[in-house]
Amino acid sequence: MKLRSVALLASALAGTSVILAGCGTSTSPSAPTSAKAPASIGNAAVVGLPAQVSLNWFFPIMPATAYSVYNNQTEFNMYVPLISVTSQDKLDYSRSLASSITANSNGTVYTINLNHKYRWSNGTPVTSADVVWTTQLLMYxxxxxxxxxxxxxxGAGIGGLPTRWKSVKADGPYKVIVTLNTPSNPAWFIRNGLGQIVPAPKSVWDIHKNMINEMNFIKSVGNSPQLSYYKVVDGPFKYDAALSKPNNQYWTFVPNKSFDGQKASIGKLVYDYFTSSTSEFSSLQKGTINVGYLPFHLYKERSKLTQDKFAAAYPFGFNYFVVNYNSAAPGHFGTLIKNPYARQALQMGIDQAAMIRSFANGLGTPSIGPVPSKPLTPYFDQSLTNAYPYNPSAGKKLLLAHGFKLTNGVMTKNGIPFKFTLMYATGSTLITDEVQLLKQDLAAEGIDVTLEGEPFDSVISNNQSTASKWQALFWGGGWSYEPDYFPTGGGLFATNAGSNTGGYSNSTLDSLIKTTYEPGTGAQIISRMYAYQTFVAKHLPVIFMPEAEQYFENANYVHGVMKNYNPVLNLNWPNSWTITH
Incomplete structure (x- = not known):
C-alpha cells in the first residue's frame, strides 16, 4: 500500500485470473488530431503534482515517512521492478526484470529467472547480485x-516481510531463489512479496558492507538525486539536476538512452510543484503544464480547458483517517481511542454521502471496509454493509451509555474530554471542505475537533516515532494497493507493520491477515479475504472516509496518458507517451 493525496496521477486464484472489473476510465471525446505542442513546451511532458506534494525520495526502497505514490512513480521512472502487473492484476513480464517465476508445490521456494536484456546505464548487466543485495536490504x-x-x-509487513522470508540466494548471474519458512499462496507472495523488489545497482550502492551504516548513508542521500549514485539506472528515465529546481519547484527527467525496454519519445519529463489545486488548474488553462488533474471544486469549470482531454478513474484503494493508539498521544487520546465504542461514535459522525454529494460532484463511493467496491473485484464482499452509518444522534447516545457526560459542550469521562486535533493535508479544497464538515458533525455528538492544516509531506512524515506530537492524521487520499496488489492488510493493520501509522494492534486481526497468506482453493482464499474485511469494517482500526473518483486532464497534443494509466499500480508509463508537434 502507498499513501496518496486526493488528486493523482484479484490475482490468480486456483489457476485463474481475477479481473478488475471497472478498471477502465471514462473519457471525453477524442482530441482533434491537428492539436500540436506549442513551441514554449516543445517535446516535454510537464506534469502537475497535487497541491503541496513534492518528490522527496529517490532510492528504490522507501521509508514509511516517504511512502507515497508520487515517489513510487519516480522509482518506476528510474528503475525496472522485479515484477509489474497489468491493469487486470495479471503479471506483466513485458515491464518486469523477471522473465518467469515458478513456485514449488507448497509455495515455499520461488525460482526467479531474470531477463538477460536489461543493463544499467553504465553498460553493465543487471544481474542476480543486484536483486539479492537489494532484497537483503529490503528484508533488513x-x-x-x-x-x-x-x-x-x-512496506514492512506486506508480503510477509521479513518474518516469512528465510533466504534469498543467487543461482548464477540470471537466477534468484527466494525461500520462505511457511507454506504460502503463490498469487499473494509473488504480488505482495516479490512485487516489492525494485533492484538498485549493487556496484554503486553497496559501499559500507554493513546494513546499519548502509541505511544511514541512504537516509543521508535519499532526497539528493543530483548525486552521482543516481546516474546509474536501468529504467526509462534519468534525473537531470541541471534542468531541475528541486526545492519545491520542479524535477526534470530525461530519457535513459540505454534503456532496454520501450524508449521514451518525449524529450523531457518535468514534475511541477503547486501550492494549491487552483494554481494547478490555472497552469492547465495557460498551457504551462500539459498533464495534470482537474480539482474537484473546479469540476464545473472544466469547459474552460478547451485544449485538454478529460478522464475519470478509481485507483485500486480506499480512504480513511488515522487515529493514534499510542499511550504517548497528547491528551490521553491513545487511551480513549482504544475503546471500540469511541471509534464507532467517530464513524457515525462522518457523513460520507454528504461529502460525495456536496464536495465531489456526486462522483465517489463511501468507504466501508479495507477492500474497495470500485473498481469491483472478487475480493470485495458485496454483502458487506456499512456497520456504522452516519447517525450523530446514535453516536452521542453510545458515548452517554458508556459513562460520558456533556461538560461545556464536550463529552467527558473521568476528567478526560473527547477532543483531538486532526492534522490534514492543505492545498485541496475537497480535503478542507471534508474536514470542516467532519468537525461540524462530530460537534453534534459532543466531540471537539481542532483542525490543523499542514503540507501533504509533513502529514505523512508522522508515525509511531512521533506519537507524542499528534492525535489524528488525514492526508486526504488514503491508500492505493501497490505493491500489495493482493489486497490484504499485512502492511497496514498487522501489529508493528511498517505503515501501521496509528499503532493499531489486535491479535484476532493479525490471525485473520495471516490466513489470507495461506495456500488454498479459490473459494478458500476468497472466504478468508471476506472474513478479514468484515472484521476491519466492524472493529475500525481506522475511520473510513469517502473515496472520490479521480479526475485527469492532459493536453490534446499529448497522447497515451490514460491509455497507459494503470489503476492497480496507480501509476503511468511516461515512456509510452507521445507528443504531436
Missing amino acids: SSNTSNSKLPWMNG
Missing part, C-alpha cells in the same frame, strides 16, 4: 523489532 529494513534501524521500509 523491514525488521520492525530492530530499534536501531535508521528508517523502516514503508
Whole structure:
C-alpha cells in the first residue's frame, strides 16, 4: 500500500485470473488530431503534482515517512521492478526484470529467472547480485523489532516481510531463489512479496558492507538525486539536476538512452510543484503544464480547458483517517481511542454521502471496509454493509451509555474530554471542505475537533516515532494497493507493520491477515479475504472516509496518458507517451 493525496496521477486464484472489473476510465471525446505542442513546451511532458506534494525520495526502497505514490512513480521512472502487473492484476513480464517465476508445490521456494536484456546505464548487466543485495536490504529494513534501524521500509509487513522470508540466494548471474519458512499462496507472495523488489545497482550502492551504516548513508542521500549514485539506472528515465529546481519547484527527467525496454519519445519529463489545486488548474488553462488533474471544486469549470482531454478513474484503494493508539498521544487520546465504542461514535459522525454529494460532484463511493467496491473485484464482499452509518444522534447516545457526560459542550469521562486535533493535508479544497464538515458533525455528538492544516509531506512524515506530537492524521487520499496488489492488510493493520501509522494492534486481526497468506482453493482464499474485511469494517482500526473518483486532464497534443494509466499500480508509463508537434 502507498499513501496518496486526493488528486493523482484479484490475482490468480486456483489457476485463474481475477479481473478488475471497472478498471477502465471514462473519457471525453477524442482530441482533434491537428492539436500540436506549442513551441514554449516543445517535446516535454510537464506534469502537475497535487497541491503541496513534492518528490522527496529517490532510492528504490522507501521509508514509511516517504511512502507515497508520487515517489513510487519516480522509482518506476528510474528503475525496472522485479515484477509489474497489468491493469487486470495479471503479471506483466513485458515491464518486469523477471522473465518467469515458478513456485514449488507448497509455495515455499520461488525460482526467479531474470531477463538477460536489461543493463544499467553504465553498460553493465543487471544481474542476480543486484536483486539479492537489494532484497537483503529490503528484508533488513523491514525488521520492525530492530530499534536501531535508521528508517523502516514503508512496506514492512506486506508480503510477509521479513518474518516469512528465510533466504534469498543467487543461482548464477540470471537466477534468484527466494525461500520462505511457511507454506504460502503463490498469487499473494509473488504480488505482495516479490512485487516489492525494485533492484538498485549493487556496484554503486553497496559501499559500507554493513546494513546499519548502509541505511544511514541512504537516509543521508535519499532526497539528493543530483548525486552521482543516481546516474546509474536501468529504467526509462534519468534525473537531470541541471534542468531541475528541486526545492519545491520542479524535477526534470530525461530519457535513459540505454534503456532496454520501450524508449521514451518525449524529450523531457518535468514534475511541477503547486501550492494549491487552483494554481494547478490555472497552469492547465495557460498551457504551462500539459498533464495534470482537474480539482474537484473546479469540476464545473472544466469547459474552460478547451485544449485538454478529460478522464475519470478509481485507483485500486480506499480512504480513511488515522487515529493514534499510542499511550504517548497528547491528551490521553491513545487511551480513549482504544475503546471500540469511541471509534464507532467517530464513524457515525462522518457523513460520507454528504461529502460525495456536496464536495465531489456526486462522483465517489463511501468507504466501508479495507477492500474497495470500485473498481469491483472478487475480493470485495458485496454483502458487506456499512456497520456504522452516519447517525450523530446514535453516536452521542453510545458515548452517554458508556459513562460520558456533556461538560461545556464536550463529552467527558473521568476528567478526560473527547477532543483531538486532526492534522490534514492543505492545498485541496475537497480535503478542507471534508474536514470542516467532519468537525461540524462530530460537534453534534459532543466531540471537539481542532483542525490543523499542514503540507501533504509533513502529514505523512508522522508515525509511531512521533506519537507524542499528534492525535489524528488525514492526508486526504488514503491508500492505493501497490505493491500489495493482493489486497490484504499485512502492511497496514498487522501489529508493528511498517505503515501501521496509528499503532493499531489486535491479535484476532493479525490471525485473520495471516490466513489470507495461506495456500488454498479459490473459494478458500476468497472466504478468508471476506472474513478479514468484515472484521476491519466492524472493529475500525481506522475511520473510513469517502473515496472520490479521480479526475485527469492532459493536453490534446499529448497522447497515451490514460491509455497507459494503470489503476492497480496507480501509476503511468511516461515512456509510452507521445507528443504531436
